[in-house]
Amino acid sequence: RKGKNGYYIYDADLLQQRLPNIFLLNDLHHAIKHKTEELHAVYQPIVDIRRKQITAMETLIRWHHPVHGTIFPGQFISLAEETGLIVPIGEWIIRQACRQHERWRKQGLPPIRIAVNVSVKQLQDQQFASRIEAILTETKMEPKWLELEITENMFIYNETTISNNLRHVKELGVRISIDDFGTGYSSLAYLKHLDFDTVKIDRSFISDCPHSYYESMITNTIISLAHHLGINVVAEGVERPEQIDYLREKGCQEAQGYFFHPPLPANEATLLLQKGIAH
């Protein structure tokens, strides 16, 4: 009891949930501010199913915490989004991806797309598109190789800053991909709306293919819709050979998942590209 008419509500659960986050947030802030090597990028190959070649890499963030060890994005991205820290982190990871792409180009490796996840908080920032433009200039990367992965839920915000940023980056020649497709709230009409380049079918559908009728039909329908609209399709989270057989039969061009490769540190991703085979 606080006394007088005031009171505090003591919620042990809330305290337990939030307290570690406060420390974590402080550490994350430190990691990004001082450019420690704690934050780094890993790369997961996206494979052309038919040609058995790597056509893209998705950049995923990792945090090697000095005390807690590896912390996965699921444990800190939403925290970074809530606090706005995702803006500098997001910019940093895009720069890392572009630099890595430029290194691969200089080594004479066949060009591939490099994908980076972008959160809605970044697109709500007026400066987003001009920062992308600056990073492209700074790293000398050709815009057509950069693919920004956004989620459908972006559209429920219906904000002009978001659509302006998306239009601006498209004008630069950067590609846009819709991540986790099929799980969000958007209407299929959005597919036409901003001429997206890629849709990524969410792992929740792929994991039940081909044995579950419902998930298989959704997968099949997304592939066929994307084809008719001239959009590239990536199946996410492929783990088993029968999924590949199904996807190939339905005409899905690209897939990503542990069946091929997990996310890899830069040196291992480089070795893989040098070998020139997907699997």
Ligand code: C2E
């Ligand atoms: P996502 O964009 O859907 O990324 C795919 C996630 O699935 C990655 O988890 C990847 O490691 C995992 N994955 C890949 N293949 C398989 C598979 O065959 N089976 C299974 N079970 N999982 C697979 P990760 O790296 O833990 O990332 C989780 C999420 O965190 C990402 O989901 C993305 O939404 C977010 N994220 C990661 N890096 C960044 C980043 O740099 N910026 C932002 N804004 N978000 C990021």
Ligand code: CA
């Ligand atoms: Ca993604």
Ligand code: CA
């Ligand atoms: Ca995804």
Ligand code: CA
């Ligand atoms: Ca996701």
